[in-house]
Amino acid sequence: MNWGDWSWMMPEGFSTFTAEVDSLYYLILWITGVTFFATEALLIYFIVRYRHKEGRKATYDHGSTKMEVVWTAIPLLILIGLGALSKGAWDRMKIDVPAGAMEIIVTAKQFEWNATYPGPDGALGTADDFDVLNQIHAPVDQPVWIHLRAEDVLHSLFLPEMRVKQDAVPGRDIPVWFEAMATGDYTIGCAELCGIGHTTMNGTLTIHSAADFQAWASARAEQRPQPQP
Amino acid sequence: MTPTTADRAPMAGMKVYNLKLGMWVFLLSEVMFFTGLIGAYIILRFAHPEAFAEPGVVLNVPLTAFNTFVLICSSVTMVKAFAAIEQGDQQGLQKWLLATILLGAFFVGVQIVEYTILTGEGFVPMAESYHAIARGAAEGSAVIGGPLYGATFYTMTGFHGTHVSIGVLCLCFTLWRARKGAYTAGSLGGVEIMGLYWHFVDLVWILLFTIVYLI
Amino acid sequence: MGKALDAGGHHDHHEIPWIRQYIFATDHKMIAKQFMFVSLFFLVVGGALAGMMRWQLGFPSQPMPGGMILPDAMMAPTPNGAIMLPEFYNSLVTMHGTIMIFFAIMPLLVGLFGNLLIPLQIGAEDMAFPRLNMVSFWLAVPAGILMLASFGVEGGAAGAGWTSYAPLSTSGEWTGVYLGQQLWLASLTILGFSSLVGSVNYISTVINMRAPGMTWFRMPLATWSLFVTAVLILLAIPILAGALIMLLFDQTIGTGFFRPEVGGEPLLWQHLFWFFGHPEVYILILPAMGITSEVLANRARKPIFGYHSMVLAIVGIGFLGWIVWGHHMFQSGMNPLLGTSFMISTMAIAVPSAIKVFNWLATLWKADIHLDVPMLHALAFVSMFIIGGLSGIFMANTPVDIYIHDTYFIVAHIHYVLFGGSLFAIFAGITFWFPKMFGRMMNEPLGKVHFVLTLIFYNLVFFPMHNLGLRGMMRRIYDFTQYEFLAPLQPMNQFITVFAFLLIATQVLFVINFFWSIFKGEKASENPWDSNTLEWTVPSPPPHGNFAEMPMVYRGPYEYSSPESDTDFLPQTTPPGGGSSGVPEPTPTPEGVEA
């Protein structure tokens, strides 16, 4: 295998979440990494050092409460601290949708993503809304608020480069938001097993400059099939 | 080598005999089973209040209240049965066991009647064909509650009914053994664990009745 | 014989008909063996399913060798071989997970070791309810048959994942699987009853049938962990049963519990499943921890470090396991406010595991380590469980979980805790108690070869999966090359597949060793490991009824290298002072016991 593929780094991210998620990831990588090497090294050292030899007798020792308290307290503190540290990031990403976000609806169904945009009137749920299939288009440097919905079964909107993942649940409207920091084409994936076509349920997230996005939106609004009277 | 210090009691465990302990342990898991069902019911009802109805609108509370009374009586007769065999009174044991069986069977009977009436009124577990209307309301009047109401009602009361029916069968077995004089004042384990189970089923019903019918 | 010991309900040992002895057996040792053979068979099945999955992942949509023999419902025949269908892949994932967890690892840990060890280690004649014990096994068999049969039915086996999330699992409309999903539900419900009956038995036995002097804090850690496991099963399985039955109703008679289209609540299934599911994963690790403690202390010839805190850790895990289920649902649409509290509780539950890991390490400190096969597997358990546990910390962290949820990072975690953890402990346990079960030792050199190869290949298969997850590769995905950004992972997946095949092939060594040793292994003495616990004071294999006379327990189970004895062990049954020889007087077998 091509070991060039091998890396403990997070792949490059392009949303305002990247820094928060990745820094927590690296912090945990350090904590667990140190714990890992420490414990495994100790294990191997003991195995080698106290390997059975003729005449060796193990020390008769039932333990030491002091030591146990120490190695109970340390992980406890580290872990609770870690938890407290992560609360802010989680709330920002999953709870507090920033004001002035551009609102769209993304509806998942076997096996496609359907993005609904407010038409020229800028309001969702009106006659001039328009849809795009398996594509999400958004402006750079502006928060996007996705009303995530599902029609049949569970799906999960996965935007790896944006560090976004959220299950879509039939009968619910779940708020998902992100703010891209660079234009370009990115991945839309489905991360929840949703049936035979689960693998094929992917699409493209296109981040435009503000101007390009306006151009794209109005162009799309034109092509929209007129509703029959 | 005879045991000397306290912790070398003839047997480290053995506070109650195996059968009784086993029944208690088993009842613990029964508690969890009904906790699961009741928990699910509460979650659903909070999430979808519109899918449920006010007490007595769809369900026939008086009938079930009477049925509840019947079941409570059966607990009393069960106690009598146990008391009888404690005195070594074989006749009493059989008499009271029979009474318990009859009351239990009667409870199940009433529940079956209740089910037939309710399904007739469109109060069914099947989501697609649910169309319950208020009791005594004219045909085709407004549908009350939703599929979740029917589904939870029949699942909870149904599982309890199954427990009662199984209990009745076991009681018949106990009676049959009693007639063969299997129990004495000295060995009445079979009767005692039967009683434990029966009282548990009774207790669960009082809970279910309150939650499903009265709230 | 003590009054209490008759609670086993045996009448006379003299002539037990063949059928009652091998088929409808009530002897806990025979039932243990029955569970062992059946679940090892399922372990092989689960491995085979994994092999097929790996082929599809390593060589996406290329003809599978031998695929031609499978029906067209599973494989699409083409001129140059049969290609796996996505619906079959989904069934493979689902059945692999289900079979491994419910029909291989759980019955091995609880059915095999629970039955074998509990009565022997507490000095009981048999289980509290031997007949109930038989029922437990004979409920598990039909459950297994139903589960396997579902492969053959119209629409194939269940394909909604071992977690069978609603609404996908509520109707064949979504998956094309109708009967298969229903068989899956029925099978697990029956198996649930089996485990339930079993745990009622274990709990009653431990509480009531301990020999004189076998106080709670003189019980071996294996028995302790099996006891707490039984309690977890007793309380968790009913929740699962309730959920399974509701889902079965949704499937068959059309209730709407989990069906949003009729006002049902899909997330209710996840809450019920994981409220059972997280205790379940500890059901799958606690006995493994117990086995490891036994083997570790014995082969290190040193008392277990901090016996009391080891017990407290087991109990603590048992309690905390009930308040963390939400960590499987961070991205599920559950109220995100709950996320943080579930993260904290999940972090907290890592602490008892920490205690155990550090105490195991401390047990090895200044010990006298005998590196024979059981010990090697026990040590592998410790080091692999550390990896699996630490990866859990990433997932417990809500923001990081946003990215790695439902990726191969999770798959790596699953296998580090369940294979690296549970399965290595099972290998340790089988090789350690094999002499007690069959009166013969397993072959050491062959066992060592199997161990080394398994450890190496296992890590080459599962460690890279962390990396796949970091690169964003989702789990339960039939053909990852459908995603441009995953296409570069092809070589790594191929690498994993190749070593997965080698890993599976390596297991043949174990099969050979296992069966060869049953018949040809060197005869084992009563106490081949110089162990202290009660099971080693009776003949190998122990006679029907186990103990010729009620054993008397004087001390804890881990008195190794005690100054009180001039050998390096001191059995629990040796009277104080009488320990000079350290060897218990051989127990005579009661007349007429020999089968």
Ligand code: HEA
């Ligand atoms: C034997 C089974 C087993 C065990 C023991 C565990 C143990 C743990 N598991 Fe795991 N888990 C599973 C089986 C298991 N798990 C399975 C099967 C799934 C997938 C289900 C599915 O299909 O979706 C899963 C999924 C799963 C998830 C959901 C991930 C997702 O879907 O997004 C999470 C999230 O929190 C999690 C966390 C943990 C944690 C924190 C532990 C902790 O108990 C681990 C504690 C141990 C240690 C931490 C290591 C030793 C400690 C030290 C060396 C001390 C020092 C440590 C520090 C200071 C950090 N597990």
Ligand code: HEA
């Ligand atoms: C204990 C549990 C266990 C075990 C041992 C394994 C073993 C293996 N598993 Fe798996 N796995 C799961 C539990 C387990 N798994 C679960 C719960 C899931 C999630 C399912 C889901 O998403 O729904 C999963 C998912 C899963 C996936 C992800 C699929 C996907 O998401 O698309 C993959 C992919 O590579 C995989 C591969 C393997 C491989 C290659 C092995 C190999 O290690 C197999 C090696 C072979 C054996 C271990 C059998 C050898 C037999 C013996 C040693 C006994 C013989 C002795 C006698 C007969 C005497 N497993």
Ligand code: CUA
């Ligand atoms: Cu949609 Cu997976």
Ligand SMILES: [Cu+2]
């Ligand atoms: Cu969990």
